[in-house]
Amino acid sequence: MSHRRRLHIGLLKSWAAITTPVKIVLLPSIALFILDVAVLSGWFNVLISSLGTVYQEIYHFPARTAGFGYIAICIGSILSLIFARTLTKKLANYLMKRMQDTSEEGSSQTTDLCHRNYLPMFLAGTVLAAIGWALYGWACQKHVHWVLSMVGLFLYGLSGSAIRVGFTQTARKIANRNCSFQRPCL
Numbered sequence: 001m002s003h004r005r006r007l008h009i010g011l012l013k014s015w016a017a018i019t020t021p022v023k024i025v026l027l028p029s030i031a032l033f034i035l036d037v038a039v040l041s042g043w044f045n046v047l048i049s050s051l052g053t054v055y056q057e058i059y060h061f062p063a064r065t066a067g068f069g070y071i072a073i074c075i076g077s078i079l080s081l082i083f084a085r086t087l088t089k090k091l092a093n094y095l096m097k098r099m100q101d102t103s104e105e106g107s108s109q110t111t112d113l114c115h116r117n118y119l120p121m122f123l124a125g126t127v128l129a130a131i132g133w134a135l136y137g138w139a140c141q142k143h144v145h146w147v148l149s150m151v152g153l154f155l156y157g158l159s160g161s162a163i164r165v166g167f168t169q170t171a172r173k174i175a176n177r178n179c180s181f182q183r184p185c186l
Contacts, residue, residue, distance in 0.1 A: 029174055033122070033167050040129050040163060047073075047136070047156065059146045072150040076132075076157025084121070084161040088169060092117035118173065122166025125159040132156030 024030055048070075055066040095117040132155030139149035 024171075024174070027174060030171055033171065036122075036126055037163065037167055040126070040159075043129070043133055044156075044160070047133075047153075051153075054140055054149075055146070058140050058143060059149075061146075069150060069153055072153035073157035076154040077160050080158045080161035084125075084165045088118060088121040088162070088165050091120055092169070095120070116170075118166050118169040120166075121162050122170060125162030125166060129156055129159035129163065132159060 025034065051069045052063075052066040055061040055069050056063060061068070099117075132152045134152070135155065136149050136152030138144070139146075139152060
């Protein structure tokens with residue numbers, strides 16, 4: 001095999017390695033997930049960067065204890081890490097069995113829809129994040145007791161892993177279905 005032929009094959013493989021992830025990201029279902037994760041990550045960055053200042057100025061916490069708000073996010077995130085993956089898989093399996101029971105042929109429809117079984121956990125996490133963010137913001141704006149804002153932070157932390165697990169499982173299923181390689185893309 002000539003040097004030019006090997007170089008051409010190498011360039012084609014490199015081009016496929018660059019364009020395949022771009023094609024996957026541009027799928028409408030994946031693009032919506034990425035947009036949602038980007039917005040929630042932006043909210044998280046705003047929350048983390050302003051949390052100490054909020055508790056010092058609004059609730060008059062001293063500088064030493066203003067970081068207690070981070071504990072609520074951490075506890076919510078840890079609980080979410082513990083339970084999100086198992087709940088997502090149980091829910092996906094339940095929905096898969098339910099679709100197999102309702103479909104006439106069984107396998108043809110369920111293999112096409114299996115990535116949609118992971119959507120409910122993703123959507124529940126997104127709604128939980130919005131509720132937690134709104135509760136935190138409302139409690140801080142109205143100067144309600146600081147425990148209520150901690151509950152909002154807990155809910156926001158609880159939503160994080162649910163969103164990520166739902167997103168990665170859905171993206172993996174969609175990418176594997178749309179990918180032209182023998183091995184899985186994600």
